[in-house]
Amino acid sequence: MGEAVVVRNKQVILKDYVNGYMKPSDMVVTSDNTIRLELPKVEDGLILSKNLYLSCDPYMRNRMGNVVVGTYVTSFTPGLPICGYGVARVLDSTHPDFKKGDLVWGVVNWEEYSLITDTTSLIKIQYIDNVPLSYYTGILGDFVFVSAASGAVGQLVGQFAKLLGCYVVGSVGSKEKVDLLKNKFGFNEAFNYKEERDLDAALKRYFPNGIDIYFENVGGEMLDAVLNNMRIHGRIAVCGMISQYNLDRVEGIYNLHLLILKRIRMQGFLVFDHYHLYPKFLDMIVPLIQEGKIAYIEDMVEGLENAPAALAGLYTGKNVGKQVIFKDYVNGYPKESDMIVTSDATICLELPKDDGGLVLLKNLYLSCDPYMRGRMSKPFEGTYVDSFVPGSPISGYGVAEVLDSTHPDFKKGDLISGSTNWEEYSLITNPESLIKIQHTDVPLSYHIGILGMAGMTAYVGFYEFCSPKKGDIVFVSAASGAVGQLVGQFAKLYGCYVVGSAGSKEKVDLLKNKFGFDEAFNYKEEQNLGAALKRYFPNGIDIYFENVGGKMLDEVLPNMRLQGRIAVCGMISQYNLDRHEGIYNLVFLLMKRIRMQGFIVIDHYHLYPRFMETMLPLIQERKITYIEDTVEGLENAPAALVGLFTGKNVGKQVVAIVHE
Numbered sequence: 001m002g003e004a005v006v007v008r009n010k011q012v013i014l015k016d017y018v019n020g021y022m023k024p025s026d027m028v029v030t031s032d033n034t035i036r037l038e039l040p041k042v043e044d045g046l047i048l049s050k051n052l053y054l055s056c057d058p059y060m061r062n063r064m065g066n067v068v069v070g071t072y073v074t075s076f077t078p079g080l081p082i083c084g085y086g087v088a089r090v091l092d093s094t095h096p097d098f099k100k101g102d103l104v105w106g107v108v109n110w111e112e113y114s115l116i117t118d119t120t121s122l123i124k125i126q127y128i129d130n131v132p133l134s135y136y137t138g139i140l141g142d143f144v145f146v147s148a149a150s151g152a153v154g155q156l157v158g159q160f161a162k163l164l165g166c167y168v169v170g171s172v173g174s175k176e177k178v179d180l181l182k183n184k185f186g187f188n189e190a191f192n193y194k195e196e197r198d199l200d201a202a203l204k205r206y207f208p209n210g211i212d213i214y215f216e217n218v219g220g221e222m223l224d225a226v227l228n229n230m231r232i233h234g235r236i237a238v239c240g241m242i243s244q245y246n247l248d249r250v251e252g253i254y255n256l257h258l259l260i261l262k263r264i265r266m267q268g269f270l271v272f273d274h275y276h277l278y279p280k281f282l283d284m285i286v287p288l289i290q291e292g293k294i295a296y297i298e299d300m301v302e303g304l305e306n307a308p309a310a311l312a313g314l315y316t317g318k319n320v321g322k323q324v325i326f327k328d329y330v331n332g333y334p335k336e337s338d339m340i341v342t343s344d345a346t347i348c349l350e351l352p353k354d355d356g357g358l359v360l361l362k363n364l365y366l367s368c369d370p371y372m373r374g375r376m377s378k379p380f381e382g383t384y385v386d387s388f389v390p391g392s393p394i395s396g397y398g399v400a401e402v403l404d405s406t407h408p409d410f411k412k413g414d415l416i417s418g419s420t421n422w423e424e425y426s427l428i429t430n431p432e433s434l435i436k437i438q439h440t441d442v443p444l445s446y447h448i449g450i451l452g453m454a455g456m457t458a459y460v461g462f463y464e465f466c467s468p469k470k471g472d473i474v475f476v477s478a479a480s481g482a483v484g485q486l487v488g489q490f491a492k493l494y495g496c497y498v499v500g501s502a503g504s505k506e507k508v509d510l511l512k513n514k515f516g517f518d519e520a521f522n523y524k525e526e527q528n529l530g531a532a533l534k535r536y537f538p539n540g541i542d543i544y545f546e547n548v549g550g551k552m553l554d555e556v557l558p559n560m561r562l563q564g565r566i567a568v569c570g571m572i573s574q575y576n577l578d579r580h581e582g583i584y585n586l587v588f589l590l591m592k593r594i595r596m597q598g599f600i601v602i603d604h605y606h607l608y609p610r611f612m613e614t615m616l617p618l619i620q621e622r623k624i625t626y627i628e629d630t631v632e633g634l635e636n637a638p639a640a641l642v643g644l645f646t647g648k649n650v651g652k653q654v655v656a657i658v659h660e
């Protein structure tokens with residue numbers, strides 16, 4: 001045997017633990033490392049891989065911090081390569097399950113070649129004909145959990161998922177069934193839920209990186225634990241809730257807010273609606289991928305050199321006269337005194353010319369949004385935005401004028417919208433996330449409302465998640481707010497019958513007389529929400545645009561019609577509670593085949609141009625009405641923000657620092 005080849009091994013190394021937004025410079029690409037392209041034959045169980053595709057996933061930001069508690073993944077080690085999901089080819093193997101030439105997907109290091117000593121995450125790729133290998137870092141590499149998995153349905157679901165290349169874990173009620181799942185049905189893992197005192201801990205053990213697909217057969221406590229462990233964009237197919245069928249009162253589900261945080265789709269179905277599809281299912285899915293008939297969009301960068309920027313690109317954000325400083329993490333309802341307005345900071349109103357890529361902003365309008373409450377809490381698992389930093393200014397969406405710029409895309413005098421700080425002037429070090437305002441023929445503040453996040457949320461939520469049909473009966477909660485007022489008007493323009501709920505008589509009048517809702521009611525005056533819904537929806541609801549959560553959601557569920565859609569946009573009634581209220585009526589998802597899907601607008605900004613094309617004419621032709629509630633001056637910003645949670649605002653809450 002000739003000398004084994006030793007080659008340079010390009011790697012992406014984490015320099016040090018990251019605080020705040022990550023930057024490409026937090027990682028360094030080096031070729032200092034060398035690797036021998038043959039394994040020592042004396043050591044069993046090793047794999048040498050050539051890495052082909054790497055997946056950039058948001059959870060990797062958690063691994064870059066020095067996190068000790070509260071995370072479900074371990075931190076990366078500074079000085080060593082980062083790791084994540086990837087597709088690789090086996091170059092050499094002393095492991096009985098893998099041989100030279102095999103294609104595998106699983107956890108690999110961000111480097112050209114990896115010596116893999118822990119092969120537990122690796123899965124052999126079976127389908128390669130016309131299936132892009134990179135799909136295995138996404139659509140085909142899903143982590144699937146099936147409850148009641150040895151049952152007639154569960155055993156088949158697990159095997160379908162395995163055939164598709166998923167990693168499948170099942171839960172069952174005995175040791176014998178656990179053995180069946182692993183040895184007969186080919187599940188990757190299985191556990192006896194009756195022996196687990198802490199279901200959440202058990203799921204974390206089997207899914208350290210979370211669950212993509214949950215096939216729900218049991219409901220109750222298991223569903224709550226699963227919600228906690230779902231990954232972003234997860235899907236829950238509600239097939240049954242057997243644990244609840246014999247209870248006088250079903251158990252409450254407390255983690256439904258995670259539908260939003262994690263953009264989860266949860267849908268009930270009954271098989272007799274779909275019998276025409278059943279025989280075709282197995283034959284259908286793999287050929288569809290092979291023939292390229294299933295669309296799967298990738299954002300692919302070439303080479304390890306570009307990997308740090310690609311990963312950092314998953315996140316946006318950051319940045320300083322007068323400022324609104326966040327004092328400390330908040331529990332319960334936020335108060336004005338949780339923020340302090342100071343004039344202690346100074347800022348030079350000219351940028352150093354030798355420092356490229358900076359933009360200096362004079363902030364004009366700031367947006368108050370309910371999601372900012374989440375940022376006032378201590379960092380918690382599963383959140384999609386960073387917490388505010390105690391002692392630093394609050395940040396959020398704003399409209400601003402560029403005072404100075406060393407970034408080629410922006411020049412002095414430009415007007416922008418995007419993420420900025422609650423202060424008079426802000427130095428933006430990552431201006432790529434700012435949007436240059438093209439349309440100055442509408443009030444500038446519109447760019448943080450009807451033409452900004454609130455407008456996009458209403459547009460995406462209604463058109464992409466409600467599947468509207470002419471004549472549909474639509475219910476919108478928090479209907480006079482920034483999002484709700486627009487959703488209701490979109491639905492009216494579509495030909496739907498629309499009812500809204502809001503928290504005062506003034507708001508109810510606005511809904512009916514200004515926004516054109518067919519009906520509206522003050523939920524605070526209704527002793528029995530269920531009865532109120534029956535009054536306004538004697539024939540049920542086709543579409544519920546969910547903004548509030550809690551009791552309203554629980555009462556809406558039994559009032560939904562067959563095949564109803566619930567777009568879960570927000571749950572503001574729950575944001576300030578230590579423990580969320582339980583939802584007891586989820587079984588109606590199943591009985592009425594309801595699709596309930598959480599979404600977060602930031603995932604849908606590729607639709608922004610189409611949204612602008614729709615929205616601008618509607619505003620210009622006065623086909624849509626939009627109400628703002630504007631306070632003047634940074635001094636009044638804290639009160640405006642906390643007012644969202646008591647319903648003080650009437651319409652979109654805006655803070656004007658300087659009028660244009």
Ligand SMILES: NC(=O)c1ccc[n+]([C@@H]2O[C@H](COP(=O)([O-])OP(=O)(O)OC[C@H]3O[C@@H](n4cnc5c(N)ncnc54)[C@H](OP(=O)(O)O)[C@@H]3O)[C@@H](O)[C@H]2O)c1
Nearest residue numbers: 370457481482483502503547569570571572573600601647
């Ligand atoms: N998924 C996303 O990407 C996304 C994006 C933007 C907003 N959202 C969500 O959408 C919802 C509406 O946001 P928005 O910007 O339009 O806010 P907003 O409605 O302008 O302001 C919040 C309104 O919520 C109502 N509210 C507050 N506490 C409540 C409670 N306990 N029960 C019922 N209603 C309550 C109040 O009106 P009343 O007087 O009617 O009570 C308040 O005026 C929020 O849940 C928000 O988190 C989600």
